[in-house]
Amino acid sequence: MTLRPANSFIGSPMERVEDLRFLRGRGTYVSDVSRPNQLHAVLFRSPEAHGRIRSIDTSRALALPGVHAVITAKDLGATVPRVPLRLQPLPQLEPFHQPMLAHDKVRYVGEPVAVVIADSAAIAEDALELIDLDIEALPAVTDRASADAGDSVLFEEHGSNRAIVWTATRGEAEPAFAGADLVLKESFKIQRHAAMFMEPRGFVAEWNAETEQLTVWGAAKVAWTNRRILAGAMGISESSIEMIELDVGGGFGSRGEFYPEDYLIPAASRFIGRPVKWTEDRREHLMCANHARDIECDVEMALSKDGIILGLRGMAYADIGAYIRTNGSVGPRNVAQFMSGPYKIANIHLQTTMLTTNKTPSGTYRGPGRFETDFIRERMIDLAAKKLGLDRADMRRRNLVADADMPYPLASITPYDSSTELDSGDYHAVFDMCIKEFNWSEKTALQGKLIDGRYHGIAVGSFIEGGAAGPKEDARLVLETDGSLTVYLGSSAVGQGLETIMAQIAADAMEIPFDRIRVLHGSTSHVTEGFGSYHSRSTVMGGSAILLAAEKLKVLIREAGAKRLGCASEDVQIDGESVVAKGASHPFAALAEAPLDVEATFYNKKYTYAYGTQAAHVSVDVGTGHVRVLDYLSVEDVGRMINPLTLHGQAIGGIVQGLGGTFLEHLIYDEHGQLLTGSLADYLMPTASDFPNIRSITLELKPSPNNPLGAKGAGEGGIIPVGGIVANAVANALSDLGVEPLELPLSPPRLWKLIHAAREAKLQA
C-alpha cells in the first residue's frame, strides 16, 4: 500500500491551521481553563536536599482564612503511591521510584511534601509560609565523587548510590584495542540542563463524586499511559478517567511525563470534592520538571594508523538525581548504545552507571543521550585525526556506515534489551553535500587564523536521529454526515504542528480538500488506545495509522455508495468528495444516515533513523572566551517530508537549543544541593540576538523501508551533534594554543580559563 505520487498535500509547505488561533491569542492552554467552584493548589516543597522528616505541622496554615486543606503523605492512604516507570520498567529500579509526597525522607530541593488547597493561588502561597516542617538534615550527595564514595546514601535499604549499569556491546573490544595502532583516552563532562519549554506545567482536575468520574485537563504527550498510572495510584478504573489534551506549550521530552503533580492534583480534587487547579511557576519548573544530560564519561577509542575506528570502550556516569523517573533510563542507556552514531565501529564495550544524587530527578530532553554521546564521539574523532595527522573530513568518510551495509545493527544493550539497526541511508552523499554547501574547502584556509582579534575555526560531523518508537498507534476516521472528515489520533500535539501535518496525510489518503478535515488528538476519549508523542514518532506512527484507517473508510464509503446508487459496492468508485457508479453519483454529504466511523492501528517494531551532517564556523575572542557562531549548517535526510515548512522550523529550533546547551544552559547546584539557577535570569537560554546564522537543508534521499509513508522520525535531530561540532570548531580555532575543550558548557569563563591555562603552559615550555 503506497500513496500515489500525484498527491498534493504531502511534501507541500502548508501554512499551519494552528497558527490561526495562536496568533490571535485564542489558543487554550491549561492555565486558561477554569471550572465553576474551583479551588487552587500550591505545592509545599522540600527546602532541604537530603534529610529525614521528623514532623510536619500544618495547623497554622490551615488556620489561614481561605485555606481549605493541606494534604500530606498521611492523607494518601496506608501506602503512599509512587511514580512507576513508563520506559525500561526494570524491577531492579523499583527502589528508586518517587513517592507522590515525601514521607520519611526528602531527597532533593523541590520535592513535594504537601499540597495546600485554597480559594486562590495567592492565599495558598501565603499558607506555604505557615507550614512547619522539621527535617533532620543529612549530607547532600551532589556529584560523582560523593555519590561513588557512598558516605551518604539516598536509599539506605539499597546501600549505595549506584542504581544500575547499562552495558552496550558489539564485537570484541579487547582484541580490537590490543591490536590498535593508536588508543586514545579522554574524559568528558556534559552539564545538567533541561528542556525548559515555555508554558509551565499545570492541571485542572474535577472529581465528580456522584458518578465517580474524573476529568483532567492538561494531559500531554502520553495521555493513555498517564491515565493508566493515575488510575492505579487512585485505585479507580481507567474508564472512569477522561484526560483532555489542550494546546500544549512545548514538550521536548520533558512535558507530559508522569510527575507527582499528575496524581496530586486529581487526588486533591477527590479529597476536597471540588475542581482543583494548579499551575507551576518558573522556579518550581526549574526545581521539579525533569532535568537532563549530566553525564561524565571516561572513554577510549582504538584506531588504525589510517584512521579506521576499531573499537570504543569506556564507562559513563549518569547523575540521574534523586529518583528514577518515568523515562529516566533513556538518556543513560543511549549514551552507551548510540555512541557509535553513524559510524561503522565493529567492537564496542561501553557502560553507563546510573548514580542517584540529591538533585532533581532527570528524564529525556530532545536527543536524550545522543547530544551527550555525540559530543564525546565527535571530539574523539577530531582528537584522533590530529594525533594521526589525518584530515578530519576524510577520517569521517572512512568510518561512516555505507549504503551497502544497511540495515546496520547497532550495539546490543543490557539489562533491558532494545536491539536496533540503522534502516537506510546514503551517509556519504549527505556528508559530501554538507561539505559542499558549507564551502568547506574554501573555509579551511581560515583555520586558526586571527582576524580582527578573533581566531577562526571550522568543524564537521555526522549524526543519527532515532524515531518511530512502537509498538503501535491508533487513528480513527469519521466521515461526518456533512461530508467532512474528522481524524482522531492517539498521537499528541506538543507544539509541533500535528493538526496540520496529519490533515495533510489524511487529505492525500482520502483525496478530499484540506479544509474539510478536522484533526482531534491526545484526549483519551478519542480513540481506544493511544501511545502519544515521543521519540519522534507521531508522524510515522500516527500518519501510518491514518493511511490504514483511510483504506478501511473507503470500503465503508463504497458500501454506503452502493446502497445509495443501487449497485454492488465493487462497482462504486470514489471520485473526490463523491461516489460514482454507472454514470450516477452521490456526494459524501448525506451518504449514510449516520457518520461512517473506522479505527485502525499501525504496528511497528523497527525504529527509523534520519541522519545528517552538520558543520560550524566559529570565531573565538581569546581575551574573553566568547565564541561567535558565524555559520552553522545542517543537512539531514528524513526519507520523506510531510511539511517542509514545519520540518525546517524544527531543525533550526533544535540547533539553537543545542547551541543553548553548548554555550549557556546549566543547572548549577552548590555543595548543599541547593539549586543556584532558580530563575530564567540565572538559567540562560538563547535569545534572538545570540545565534543569527543557522542554515538547514532537508533531503528525501532514502525513504524508510519500515512504514508506508517512507517517513523517518525527524525534527528532533538538529540538536544532536551541536555540542561536539561547536567544540571541535573552537578547538580548531585555538589549535595553536592547544586548547581542547572536554567539558560543556563552553561558557566564556570556562573557555577563558582553558585559554589562560594553555598560554601559561606555553610560556613555561
Add this chain to the structure above:
Amino acid sequence: MKIEFNVNGKAMSADVDPRMTLADCLRYELGLTGTHLGCEHGVCGACTVIVNGAAVRSCLMLAVQAAGESVVTVEGLSNDEALTPLQASFRKHHALQCGFCTPGMVTTAHALLTHEPNASEERVREVLSGNICRCTGYIPIVEAVLDARSAYGSKGE
C-alpha cells in the same frame, strides 16, 4: 480595589487586590487569556502587553498601576475576519510552533514597528531578545517581523 482603565479600546473596570499583577487581572478578571505567563519574573516576555504605546511586561506591573491607562493585548491586535499583516507574516514564515510565546512576540513586534517601521535586522533582534522562544530558534520570527515592516509604513531600507 476597583480600577478603571481602557483595554483594547474599551472602557473596563475590575475589582482587584492591590497585589494582583496586571497579567493576572487581564487573564483571570477580564478573561483575556491570550496574554501568557511564562516566568512571572520579567525575563521571558510572554506576558508583554502594550501600555500607552509601550511594550510592558504585565507580570511586573500591578493591575492598580494600570488604572486610567490604555492597555492593548494580543486580542486587541486581532480581528475575526483575517490575520493582520503582522500575524500573516508570522504564519507565512512559520515564526511560531507551540504558540505560547507568540502573543508576547506579536505585541513586542507591533510596538516596535509602530514606532520604528524601518527597524533594521539588528534592531529587531535587539528588541526581540527580551522575549524567549524555545521552539523556533528566532530566525523565522526575525524574518516575519522584517517582512511585516511594509504594513507599518516602512519605506524600505
